Amino acid sequence: MIKRGEVPEGYRKTKLGIIPERWKLEVFSDVTIIEGGLVDPRIEPYASMFHIGSENIERDTGRIQNVKKALEQGLISGKYEFDENCIIYSKIRPNLNKVCIPNYKGICSADCYVIKVKEKF
Numbered sequence: 001m002i003k004r005g006e007v008p009e010g011y012r013k014t015k016l017g018i019i020p021e022r023w024k025l026e027v028f029s030d031v032t033i034i035e036g037g038l039v040d041p042r043i044e045p046y047a048s049m050f051h052i053g054s055e056n057i058e059r060d061t062g063r064i065q066n067v068k069k070a071l072e073q074g075l076i077s078g079k080y081e082f083d084e085n086c087i088i089y090s091k092i093r094p095n096l097n098k099v100c101i102p103n104y105k106g107i108c109s110a111d112c113y114v115i116k117v118k119e120k121f
Contacts, residue, residue: 035086035114038078041070041107050106051075052082054090057098064100070107079107080114087115 007013012021019025039046050067058065070079082088083105090098092111108114 031118033116033118035080035082035116037080038110039081039107041075041077041079046079046081046107047071049081050104051079051108052088052100052102052106052112053109054092054096054098054111057088057090057100059096059098062100064102067106078110080110080112081105081107082114085116087117089113089115 007018010021011018014025016025041047041049041051047070049070051070051073052064052067056064056067082102084103086102088100088102088108090096090109090112092098
């Protein structure tokens with residue numbers, strides 16, 4: 001357990017707080033890409049993909065629950081496509097900490113950011 005102000009062996013103090021020595025601090029925009037470009041959930045292959053909305057992401061845990069395919073939900077508005085290398089972060093009420101890392105390809109609400117780590121990282 002790390003006590004306030006104490007830097008245990010193997011850790012270092014940074015402007016972000018106390019972190020393991022082996023971690024490297026990077027600027028978010030240098031290591032990630034915010035994906036853009038909406039897709040139409042009424043057409044294939046998107047209609048057959050699972051859809052994640054912020055209501056499907058459990059706050060603080062990242063658990064994905066009760067997802068259905070776009071066609072089952074009758075979705076009509078544009079969505080973002082993601083794959084198993086993406087992080088999905090809800091734009092709505094960020095204090096709820098609704099963020100997940102799905103292990104499959106799918107689509108998500110336009111109320112979410114699809115964040116991809118750049119290849120060199």
